Amino acid sequence: MTLRDLKPGQCGVVDSIKGTGNIRRRVLEMGVTPGTKIDVIKVAPLGDPVQVELRGYDLSLRKDEAEAIILK
Amino acid sequence: MIKVALAGNPNCGKTTLFNDLTGSKQHVGNWPGVTVDKKEGTCKKNKDIRILDLPGTYSLSPYSAEEIVAMETITGKNGEKPDVVVNIVDATSIERNLYLTLQIMETNVPMVLALNMMDEVTEAGTKIDVSGLEKELGITIIPMVARSGKGVDELLRAVEKLAVSKSTPKQLPIFEEIKKLEADAESEEDKEEAEVAVADIRYKAIGDIVSKTVKKKKASKTEATKSDKIDKILTNRFWGIPIFLIIMYAMFACTFSENFLWLGINSPGKWLEGAVGTVWSWIVDGIAEAISGASPWLQALIVDGILEGIGAVLGFMPLVLVLYLLMSVLEDSGYMARVAFIMDRIFRKFGLSGRSFIPLLMGYGCGVPAIMATRTLEKEKDRKITATITTFMPCGAKLPIFAMFASTIFANDNQILVTYSLYILALVAAIVVSLLLNKFVYKSEASNFIMELPQYRIPTIKSVLIHGWEKVKGFGKKAGTIILLSTIFIWFLSNFNADSFNGKNREMNEDNSVMCENMEDSFLASAGRVVAPVFKPLGFGEWRPAVGVVTGWIAKENVVVTFAQLYEEDVTDEYLEQFFADMSLEELEELGFENGEYDSEAAADIYAEGILFEGGDENALPTMRKDISTKAAAYAYMVFNLLCMPCFAAVGALKRELKTWKATGGAVLVQMVTAYIVALIVKLVGGLI
Incomplete structure (x- = not known):
C-alpha cells in the first residue's frame, strides 16, 4: 500500500521510499523516513495535491509523489 | 567586526528576527548569478555586528539555488566565512527544523540556536527542556519570540560571547557514521542508498533527542488548533476556490481599480499613483519655469527626457508598494502557501507553480509589480519562466492600443469580442511559451510539490511595512537607472536628426x-x-x-x-x-x-x-x-x-x-x-x- 491509497482521516507508517533523484531526496529531508507515522489531513479542492501531517507539521505533496511512499 | 549569518527553514521567523536585529538599516542585494535575495544589515544595538540573512532552506544538500547559496556561505566558499551562525528553529515543528541544525553542526562553525515561537509552543501545552537540549547538542540555545522581540537581547549576548570563545558545536557520533557512509558510496546506486541511510540516521538521532527533551501534551483527536480551524474553511473543498477568487479579486482591486468596491472612488494603489503624479507634475512645472531661459534642446532634455524618465519610475512606485504590502500580508499569514496548494493542479500542467497565478493576474493591471511578485515563487525555474511570460498579459497601458483599433478598423465588428480574444490569446501564448521553456530550456529540473504548509499567523505591521519599503527602494535603485537612460535615449532618437549637428535645424527653426x-x-x-x-x-x-x-x-x-x-x-x-x-x-x-x-x-x-x-x-x-x-x-x-x-x-x-x-x-x-x-x-x- 502507498500513501496515495489513504483517505483523509486515515494514517499509516512509512516502510520505504520508491523512486530516485531529487524528489526522493526531498521527501527524506522533509522527514518522511522509514518508521514515520503520517496522517492524511485533506485533499486540495481540485483533487490534488494532498495535505498530510507528520513530525508535528503539515506537508503537502502531489498524489504522484505520495505514490512513491510505501506504507507498512 | 563580527560577521553573523542567519540560517533556518522557510517560515521559521528568520526574516522577522533579521528585522528585529537590524531595524530599517538593511541592504538587499543579490547573490551572484541566481534570483535569490541577499539581505545584509548592521545590528542596531551593536554596530560591530554585521548580519547576513541566508535564504530559507530545509537542508544544506546542494540541489537548489537557495541551498547552494546557504551551504557555500556557511562554509566560506562564497566570500568570507561567518564568525557565528545563528540557526533559527521553529519550535512548533522542532523535529524537521533540527535536520538543518545537524547539518550546520557538521560544518563545525561556531553556532547559536535561536528557538523561536516559544509562545505558540507554550500555548499548545508543549514543554521543551532547553538546558537538556543544550547538553544534547552542545550549543547555546536561546528561547525567543521574534515577533515580539522577546529573547533578542539574550541572543545578541550569546553571539558576542561566541565570537570571542569561537567554540564549535559538539560533534555527535553520528557525524562520523555519516561521513563514512558518504565516502564509501561509489556508484550512483550506492549514493542513492547512502542518502536514504543518512536521512534516516539524522532523523533517528533527532527522534532520540526530542523524545528526551520535548514533552507534548497528549492531543485529543477532537481538539483542533486555531490554525486548523482556519485552514478547514480556507482550503475547503467547496469554499476553498470561491474564497481564493475573492481574495485575489480584492488584491487586484486594491491595487489597480478605478472604481474601488463600486464606490466610484480610486483604489489605494490608484489614489496614491494619482497623488504622486500630481505632486510630481507641480515639481516638473516648477523646474520648467525655472529653466525657461535655457536653450530649447536643453529644456526639452530636462523636461521631456530626464524628468519624464524619473516620473515614469515614480509613477510605478505606488503600485509596487501597495501590491507588495498585500503580498506580504498573504505571505506572512501563511495563505500564500495555500494559494500554491489550491492552484497546483492547474498550473503544474503548464510547468509552473500555483503561486504563478498571482504575478499573472497582476499582469492584467501592470507588469512592473507583477514581475516583482515573481520573487515569492519557491523555485528558481518558476521565477524565471513566470517573469518572462507575465508581461504577455494585456496591462492597463495596452488597452488604449486595443481601443484605437477596435473603434476604427473593427468599427463594424463585435468590438468586445476583438478585445477579449486578445486576453485569451495572451493566456494561450503564456502557457505555450511556458511549456516550451520547460521542455527546452529548463528541462533538467523536474518539478515537485513537496513543501510545508505553515501555520496561519497574524502578520505584524512592522514586517509588512519593511517588506513593502524594501521592494520600492529596490525597484527605484535597480530599475530606475535602466528606465531613465532608455527613456532619454528614445527621446533623443525621436527629437534629433543629422541636421541637429550641422546647424541646419537651427537656421530653419523659428526658435533656433x-x-x-x-x-x-x-x-x-x-x-x-x-x-x-x-x-x-x-x-x-x-x-x-x-x-x-x-x-x-x-x-x-x-x-x-x-x-x-x-x-x-x-x-x-x-x-x-x-x-x-x-x-x-x-x-x-x-x-x-x-x-x-x-x-x-x-x-x-x-x-x-x-x-x-x-x-x-x-x-x-x-x-x-x-x-x-x-x-x-x-x-x-x-x-x-x-x-x-x-x-x-x-x-x-x-x-x-x-x-x-x-x-x-x-x-x-x-x-x-x-x-x-x-x-x-x-x-x-x-x-x-
Whole structure:
C-alpha cells in the first residue's frame, strides 16, 4: 500500500521510499523516513495535491509523489 | 567586526528576527548569478555586528539555488566565512527544523540556536527542556519570540560571547557514521542508498533527542488548533476556490481599480499613483519655469527626457508598494502557501507553480509589480519562466492600443469580442511559451510539490511595512537607472536628426532649436524606415507603425500618442476643430479643455489621450488605415504590441529579478520571437478568412 491509497482521516507508517533523484531526496529531508507515522489531513479542492501531517507539521505533496511512499 | 549569518527553514521567523536585529538599516542585494535575495544589515544595538540573512532552506544538500547559496556561505566558499551562525528553529515543528541544525553542526562553525515561537509552543501545552537540549547538542540555545522581540537581547549576548570563545558545536557520533557512509558510496546506486541511510540516521538521532527533551501534551483527536480551524474553511473543498477568487479579486482591486468596491472612488494603489503624479507634475512645472531661459534642446532634455524618465519610475512606485504590502500580508499569514496548494493542479500542467497565478493576474493591471511578485515563487525555474511570460498579459497601458483599433478598423465588428480574444490569446501564448521553456530550456529540473504548509499567523505591521519599503527602494535603485537612460535615449532618437549637428535645424527653426521640428525627420523615423520591411510579413511593414512599436517601449500607451503625432495629416487643426465643434461646454471641460473653451493648442493632446485612448472616433486616422490596411494586419499589430518587449519600466523590473543582463536579454528575446511568430500566424490565418 502507498500513501496515495489513504483517505483523509486515515494514517499509516512509512516502510520505504520508491523512486530516485531529487524528489526522493526531498521527501527524506522533509522527514518522511522509514518508521514515520503520517496522517492524511485533506485533499486540495481540485483533487490534488494532498495535505498530510507528520513530525508535528503539515506537508503537502502531489498524489504522484505520495505514490512513491510505501506504507507498512 | 563580527560577521553573523542567519540560517533556518522557510517560515521559521528568520526574516522577522533579521528585522528585529537590524531595524530599517538593511541592504538587499543579490547573490551572484541566481534570483535569490541577499539581505545584509548592521545590528542596531551593536554596530560591530554585521548580519547576513541566508535564504530559507530545509537542508544544506546542494540541489537548489537557495541551498547552494546557504551551504557555500556557511562554509566560506562564497566570500568570507561567518564568525557565528545563528540557526533559527521553529519550535512548533522542532523535529524537521533540527535536520538543518545537524547539518550546520557538521560544518563545525561556531553556532547559536535561536528557538523561536516559544509562545505558540507554550500555548499548545508543549514543554521543551532547553538546558537538556543544550547538553544534547552542545550549543547555546536561546528561547525567543521574534515577533515580539522577546529573547533578542539574550541572543545578541550569546553571539558576542561566541565570537570571542569561537567554540564549535559538539560533534555527535553520528557525524562520523555519516561521513563514512558518504565516502564509501561509489556508484550512483550506492549514493542513492547512502542518502536514504543518512536521512534516516539524522532523523533517528533527532527522534532520540526530542523524545528526551520535548514533552507534548497528549492531543485529543477532537481538539483542533486555531490554525486548523482556519485552514478547514480556507482550503475547503467547496469554499476553498470561491474564497481564493475573492481574495485575489480584492488584491487586484486594491491595487489597480478605478472604481474601488463600486464606490466610484480610486483604489489605494490608484489614489496614491494619482497623488504622486500630481505632486510630481507641480515639481516638473516648477523646474520648467525655472529653466525657461535655457536653450530649447536643453529644456526639452530636462523636461521631456530626464524628468519624464524619473516620473515614469515614480509613477510605478505606488503600485509596487501597495501590491507588495498585500503580498506580504498573504505571505506572512501563511495563505500564500495555500494559494500554491489550491492552484497546483492547474498550473503544474503548464510547468509552473500555483503561486504563478498571482504575478499573472497582476499582469492584467501592470507588469512592473507583477514581475516583482515573481520573487515569492519557491523555485528558481518558476521565477524565471513566470517573469518572462507575465508581461504577455494585456496591462492597463495596452488597452488604449486595443481601443484605437477596435473603434476604427473593427468599427463594424463585435468590438468586445476583438478585445477579449486578445486576453485569451495572451493566456494561450503564456502557457505555450511556458511549456516550451520547460521542455527546452529548463528541462533538467523536474518539478515537485513537496513543501510545508505553515501555520496561519497574524502578520505584524512592522514586517509588512519593511517588506513593502524594501521592494520600492529596490525597484527605484535597480530599475530606475535602466528606465531613465532608455527613456532619454528614445527621446533623443525621436527629437534629433543629422541636421541637429550641422546647424541646419537651427537656421530653419523659428526658435533656433537644434531639434527637428517633425518626428518624421528624426533618427527614430529613419531607423523605422530601415526596420519596417521586417514587419512586412506581419502586414504592417511601413515606417510609422514600426516607430509606434519603439515608442511603445517607453510606455505602451505611447503607441497611440505617436500615431496621433505621425499621422498629422489626419489630425489637422481643421479636423480637430470640426471634431470638437458639436460638443457641449460640459463635454469639453470633462475632456480637459479649460473652462470648456476650445483651445487649438491643447486640442491635439486631448484628442490623442481623451478620444483615441477610449476609442472615441470611428473615423480616426484614415491614413493609418492605409499603412495597416486589413483587419488581419491590424490584429497582428495589436498582438505584436501585446507580446513583444514590455515597457522599459518592466524591463528594469525584469533585470532586477533575473539579476544578469544575459538572462534579461534572453527573456526579451523570447518575448520578441513569440510576438513575431504569433503575429505572423494571425496575419496568415486572418488572410485566409
